[in-house]
Amino acid sequence: MNEKNVIICRCEDVTLRDVIDAIRSGITDMESLKRKLQFGTGPCQGKTCIPLVEKVLARELGKKIGESGKITSRPPESPVPFGIFESSGEEK
Amino acid sequence: MKSKDVVIIGAGITGLSVAYYLSRNGVRNIAVIDKSFPGSGSTGRCGTGIRQQFTTREHIVLMRESVKLWREWETSLPLSVHFRQGGYLWLLETEKEVSNFEKYVKLQNLFGVESRIIDKYEAKQIVPDLDIESIAGASWCPTDGNAYPFDTVEALKLALKNYGTEINAFEEVVGIETRGGAVKSVITNKETYSTNLVIDAAGFGARKIAKMAGIDLPLKLYRHQIAVSEPVKVFLEPMIVKGELYFTQTYRGRIIGGTDLNEPETESLQSTERFLEKYATELLSVMPVLSSLNVMRQWAGFYVVSPDHHPILGGTPVSGFLVATGFSGHGFMLGPVIGKLMAMYVLHGIMYLPEANNLGLDRFKKGKLIEEKAVIG
Numbered sequence: 001m002n003e004k005n006v007i008i009c010r011c012e013d014v015t016l017r018d019v020i021d022a023i024r025s026g027i028t029d030m031e032s033l034k035r036k037l038q039f040g041t042g043p044c045q046g047k048t049c050i051p052l053v054e055k056v057l058a059r060e061l062g063k064k065i066g067e068s069g070k071i072t073s074r075p076p077e078s079p080v081p082f083g084i085f086e087s088s089g090e091e092k
Numbered sequence: 093m094k095s096k097d098v099v100i101i102g103a104g105i106t107g108l109s110v111a112y113y114l115s116r117n118g119v120r121n122i123a124v125i126d127k128s129f130p131g132s133g134s135t136g137r138c139g140t141g142i143r144q145q146f147t148t149r150e151h152i153v154l155m156r157e158s159v160k161l162w163r164e165w166e167t168s169l170p171l172s173v174h175f176r177q178g179g180y181l182w183l184l185e186t187e188k189e190v191s192n193f194e195k196y197v198k199l200q201n202l203f204g205v206e207s208r209i210i211d212k213y214e215a216k217q218i219v220p221d222l223d224i225e226s227i228a229g230a231s232w233c234p235t236d237g238n239a240y241p242f243d244t245v246e247a248l249k250l251a252l253k254n255y256g257t258e259i260n261a262f263e264e265v266v267g268i269e270t271r272g273g274a275v276k277s278v279i280t281n282k283e284t285y286s287t288n289l290v291i292d293a294a295g296f297g298a299r300k301i302a303k304m305a306g307i308d309l310p311l312k313l314y315r316h317q318i319a320v321s322e323p324v325k326v327f328l329e330p331m332i333v334k335g336e337l338y339f340t341q342t343y344r345g346r347i348i349g350g351t352d353l354n355e356p357e358t359e360s361l362q363s364t365e366r367f368l369e370k371y372a373t374e375l376l377s378v379m380p381v382l383s384s385l386n387v388m389r390q391w392a393g394f395y396v397v398s399p400d401h402h403p404i405l406g407g408t409p410v411s412g413f414l415v416a417t418g419f420s421g422h423g424f425m426l427g428p429v430i431g432k433l434m435a436m437y438v439l440h441g442i443m444y445l446p447e448a449n450n451l452g453l454d455r456f457k458k459g460k461l462i463e464e465k466a467v468i469g
């Protein structure tokens with residue numbers, strides 16, 4: 001398997017190779033990995049990539065999934081147009 | 093027990109920048125300690141903005157110097173911080189506001205900042221998608237801009253790694269030992285560091301840290317919320333400000349911005365729908381074309397606010413215990429200059445910008461507060 005061809009995060013185009021390289025360079029917690037590689041920050045809100053990276057990180061470190069930190073999920077659950085939140089204009 | 097020349101508490105932009113300038117100047121036996129990951133505090137949550145349009149000599153001079161250093165960081169750090177001088181376009185609603193800002197611009201020009209007042213048609217030339225109907229004019233500074241917080245943290249981390257300076261993440265400071273009015277050691281949940289020099293750069297935690305050394309910092313924590321959109325092709329480089337609203341687009345294509353809900357002091361970082369309503373309403377009144385753009389994520393962070401909205405820098409009554417905090421919502425843009433000021437202060441015992449001498453903790457005791465009239469993103 002060529003790790004360069006395995007896409008972990010489709011929104012931000014992050015490959016398995018990128019994840020493994022970052023972990024081996026010494027970044028060993030989920031939040032810091034996210035900041036470095038930016039996976040999980042695209043329109044899908046990390047629904048696919050975060051569990052995958054958790055798995056790779058656990059495997060690389062020989063730990064259990066979830067032992068190296070969890071990523072805080074942010075609202076809204078899925079992207080919503082700004083227009084929906086606009087109030088009628090009375091208060092401003 | 094480890095022995096260190098300097099212990100820096102907090103790995104936000106402030107702590108990392110102080111460590112960078114100390115390392116660059118030959119001090120290597122440093123520990124930077126953070127209870128979470130570097131950038132996890134306000135630094136990684138901020139609005140990216142870097143401006144020089146302020147209303148006091150202290151802020152204007154420090155920001156002007158910081159912009160110069162941001163430019164240096166972009167070329168001399170081992171990774172790009174994505175510093176971009178897209179300008180700050182400050183929209184003014186009334187003639188009264190315009191005449192106030194004329195005074196600020198005069199002061200800014202006096203200290204070498206190239207801001208100027210423009211009419212609404214010129215504002216529209218700079219940002220064609222603006223709705224200029226309800227504005228009277230704008231204050232414009234083309235050398236203001238923004239940088240990308242996570243990239244800045246990554247670049248500083250790598251610079252420190254190359255110098256061999258250690259960052260101890262996920263380690264919490266729980267005590268400071270003093271003897272005879274001087275710092276002796278820093279105690280964490282993992283280690284004790286014996287040291288004569290501590291720099292409190294702990295942001296939202298700075299007040300608690302100072303208390304451990306017996307010092308009371310007059311700081312309050314206010315929650316500020318912010319949101320980003322889905323990415324779209326970059327079409328907006330300036331930061332736009334109007335009243336409490338501010339927004340720009342990052343190089344990664346997201347519209348990032350926020351507004352102020354004028355909430356009371358809080359320790360909560362919960363994000364609210366009330367914020368999104370106010371933000372979206374203000375945003376769309378300035379730039380209606382964004383109506384169908386999707387909001388992707390919202391979050392919150394702290395403004396660490398001092399009584400006069402200016403930083404608290406330098407020494408304290410405890411010898412060897414220095415502070416760099418209280419940035420009141422402007423600590424990201426100040427990062428480079430604060431790091432350099434504090435490092436030079438440690439090495440030479442003076443603030444190399446005389447204006448920084450007015451920002452000491454003793455000003456509150458002496459009643460020499462600084463007046464700032466334009467506090468916004």
Ligand SMILES: Cc1cc2nc3c(=O)[nH]c(=O)nc-3n(C[C@H](O)[C@H](O)[C@H](O)COP(=O)(O)OP(=O)(O)OC[C@H]3O[C@@H](n4cnc5c(N)ncnc54)[C@H](O)[C@@H]3O)c2cc1C
Pocket residue numbers: 101102103104105106107125126127128129130131132133134135136137138139140141142263264265266293294295296297298301316317318350392393394395396416417419420421422423424425426469
């Ligand atoms: C929504 C929002 C938007 C903003 N927009 C802008 C902007 O556009 N431009 C701008 O210039 N500024 C902006 N700011 C302000 C800016 O984010 C801060 O002023 C700046 O990041 C402060 O950096 P710092 O390094 O001093 O603090 P922080 O980044 O908060 O770092 C402090 C660090 O200390 C650590 N710490 C705390 N307690 C302890 C302890 N006991 N032991 C060990 N470590 C500890 C924390 O984990 C944290 O990492 C904004 C802030 C918010 C919340």
